[in-house]
Amino acid sequence: MPHSDASSLLDAACAMLWTPTALTARQAMKGASGRKPCSLLIRGGIVIPAPDDVDSLIEDGAVCALGDRIVAVGSFGQLLREYAPELVCGSDKHLVIPGLVNAHDHVRAPSTRQLGVHDDVLEAWIVDLLRLPRVDPRIASTLACCRLLRSGVTTVVNSFYEGSGERYENILADTVAGCERSGVRTLMSLSVLDQGIVAELLGNVLPHLPESMRNCVREILNARDPIATSDYFDIVRNWRAASPSGRTLFMMGPVSVHWCSDGLLQAIWEQARALDLPIQTHLLESPYQRDRASTRYGRSVIQYMSEAGLLSSRLSCVHCVHVTQADIELLAGAGVSVIHCASSNQRLNNGTAPVSRMLKTGVNVGLGLDSLTINDDDDMFEEMRQVARVSAGGERRLVRVRTGAALQMATVNGARALGMMNDIGTLEVGKKADIITVKLSEDPALEHGQFPGSDIGVGIGSDTGTGIDSVSLDRIVNRARKSDVDTVVVDGEIVVDDGRNRHIDEQALLDELHEALARETRRRSQNDATIAGLKSYVHALLERRSQTASMT
CATH class of the missing domain: 3.20.20.140 (Metal-dependent hydrolases)
Incomplete structure (x- = not known):
């Protein structure tokens, strides 16, 4: 098999596999091709680099990071040809947006x-x-x-x-x-x-x-x-x-x-x-x-x-x-x-x-x-x-x-x-690699977006029409849930993978917290009942103040 064919097959495989092993194999074959270094490449069927500019949306796009900074944003195929990532995550079934x-x-x-x-x-x-x-x-x-x-x-x-x-x-x-x-x-x-x-x-x-x-x-x-x-x-x-x-x-x-x-x-x-x-x-x-x-x-x-x-x-x-x-x-x-x-x-x-x-x-x-x-x-x-x-x-x-x-x-x-526009908020070259992937809906009935005329009412904001931009925004705001978040990247580091924190055993922490709360409950102050009883007096005070304010 010609080198280019094998390389193409490896590229296709690595687009689906998220493991460093698969990427190492591809890099070994193509590392001498002059491609630029990249520690992480994140792929999305839809990438929204700048939520305040829907025209920036990229179909089958990707974001490349080197260390804690973004080095490239563009089409997945082109970035894969230009960069040799150490790790690839995401897929064409994900949305990619700023953290x-x-x-x-x-x-x-x-x-x-x-x-x-x-x-x-x-x-x-x-x-x-x-x-x-x-x-x-x-x-x-x-x-x-x-x-x-x-x-x-x-x-x-x-x-x-x-x-x-x-x-x-x-x-x-x-x-x-x-x-x-x-x-x-x-x-x-x-x-x-x-x-x-x-x-x-x-x-x-x-x-x-x-x-x-x-x-x-x-x-x-x-x-x-x-x-x-x-x-x-x-x-x-x-x-x-x-x-x-x-x-x-x-x-x-x-x-x-x-x-x-x-x-x-x-x-x-x-x-x-x-x-x-x-x-x-x-x-x-x-x-x-x-x-x-x-x-x-x-x-x-x-x-x-x-x-x-x-x-x-x-x-x-x-x-x-x-x-x-x-x-x-x-x-x-x-x-x-x-x-x-x-x-x-x-x-x-x-x-x-x-x-x-x-x-x-x-x-x-x-x-x-x-x-x-x-x-x-x-x-x-x-x-x-x-x-x-x-x-x-x-x-x-x-x-x-x-x-x-x-x-x-x-x-x-x-x-x-927060005065941080130079670092976060959008996916732009030079900014911090704070990126998330969101799983797209698997319901075929929802893949076609809104029906014409469904975006009713007087709206304040930038999204109009029924093209892919408004459909993508609708997917995120009106349909996505916390459980749809798949990968979370902070400073170019994958912190959450498959919806789980890679560094923290949350269940162990919860167990420790429950034990501490049980001990604290046994030591709770005798003042608790008094504090709870104060609320009716506070309500009465607020009502008096409200009546006074309404007469002035």
């Missing part, structure tokens, strides 16, 4: 619902979090990040907070270690506050409590000792300077503008500029926050932030449910990003953020799971569906986010919000 960006999370495992804290209005739910048992942060963060990776998330913002200043840095170290162990890319948003909501709420309900509950509440308040701001800034500087690896980065994180003094906000912004760090904060999440901010500033909190010089492209604001059109225009004009948490907003009764108006006005909107997905399963694809379906923000006619825009929010927009 997903979960731009806001709290990296919790188990979930709050699994630990007995059920959904409620935000402020009552936050008080109820006091009942959560302490979980080993290494185990919790490892498990949570493994779940996210299996959902196709390659980059996550971990909004980290520890209520005890004494334990803050130790818990941070363990959390970072857990995230790193999982293999995900993490931006640690190091949180701080000096006007905590728990102290405010409990202080306000204290006079209304029976004497039997007051001492317990006083003990809770006295035990809360948040990190001193000077210590916080030292930790930020030290950890930024000694980042454990390229997969762990840092942000500054005022927990919420509503829970920080004006002086602390200014100090955070000054340090962020000096250290060239992004900032993320919760903002206007609930009606209570909206009314409290209006009382505090005598105007929109976003107007206050604009006047105080706190709005810039360095900033991403999480939630922004209760914003006006004037607020949206200020955010767009300053280049501020919004992180939309659709499921969380529903579960905690916060309302619907006006995402369609934000996008139309020019605000960059990313996507965050907030550790509160609608089905409690950290499914990024289900979250995209929530975004596409629930986005009108109080508008009477149907104004929804199109599927293409939802995918952009989970990739390109998230990268932009």
Whole structure:
């Protein structure tokens, strides 16, 4: 058999086989052909390099990586002729897209619902979090990040907070270690506050409590000792300077503008500029926050932030449910990003953020799971569906986010919000090799995509028509599930293969976690019943505040 024929047969075989052995055989035959080196080639029947540019879609395409960077994107056949990969994965039965960006999370495992804290209005739910048992942060963060990776998330913002200043840095170290162990890319948003909501709420309900509950509440308040701001800034500087690896980065994180003094906000912004760090904060999440901010500033909190010089492209604001059109225009004009948490907003009764108006006005909107997905399963694809379906923000006619825009929010927009557009968000030469493969539907009835006219409604986004671009986007957003994610690559390394983490025995970690929780349950504080009983008083306080706000 001629050398070229044998070589072609090996190419065909290696296109189907994912094993290094098959590829080694081909390389031995063709290694002297002058092909360029490539550590990984990922094939897809459909490759979407740039979700914000549907024209970039490639049928039977591939992505080549050398080390942690992408070196080529193009047709599978051509790249196989030009490159000699050490490993091939994917197939013509896969979609290949950029790794997903979960731009806001709290990296919790188990979930709050699994630990007995059920959904409620935000402020009552936050008080109820006091009942959560302490979980080993290494185990919790490892498990949570493994779940996210299996959902196709390659980059996550971990909004980290520890209520005890004494334990803050130790818990941070363990959390970072857990995230790193999982293999995900993490931006640690190091949180701080000096006007905590728990102290405010409990202080306000204290006079209304029976004497039997007051001492317990006083003990809770006295035990809360948040990190001193000077210590916080030292930790930020030290950890930024000694980042454990390229997969762990840092942000500054005022927990919420509503829970920080004006002086602390200014100090955070000054340090962020000096250290060239992004900032993320919760903002206007609930009606209570909206009314409290209006009382505090005598105007929109976003107007206050604009006047105080706190709005810039360095900033991403999480939630922004209760914003006006004037607020949206200020955010767009300053280049501020919004992180939309659709499921969380529903579960905690916060309302619907006006995402369609934000996008139309020019605000960059990313996507965050907030550790509160609608089905409690950290499914990024289900979250995209929530975004596409629930986005009108109080508008009477149907104004929804199109599927293409939802995918952009989970990739390109998230990268932009974090200041990482040069590294992640799209599959482009020179960018980080953060790539996922998604199994295409095996149902023949679905392979032909939508019927003409099925994409109804007024849409905000880029995908239009019924060609292969809209069909592919529809497959991802409206049909894909977390279980369809096959391969997850971070920094050119296959972290998840066939839906399983290659480095972590998740079941063993779960068993260890269950044993620890059983011990913790036996030690649970006698205050638990009191904390649970506080919720009715918090609800009454919120109702009084709401009535007062409606009369002003």
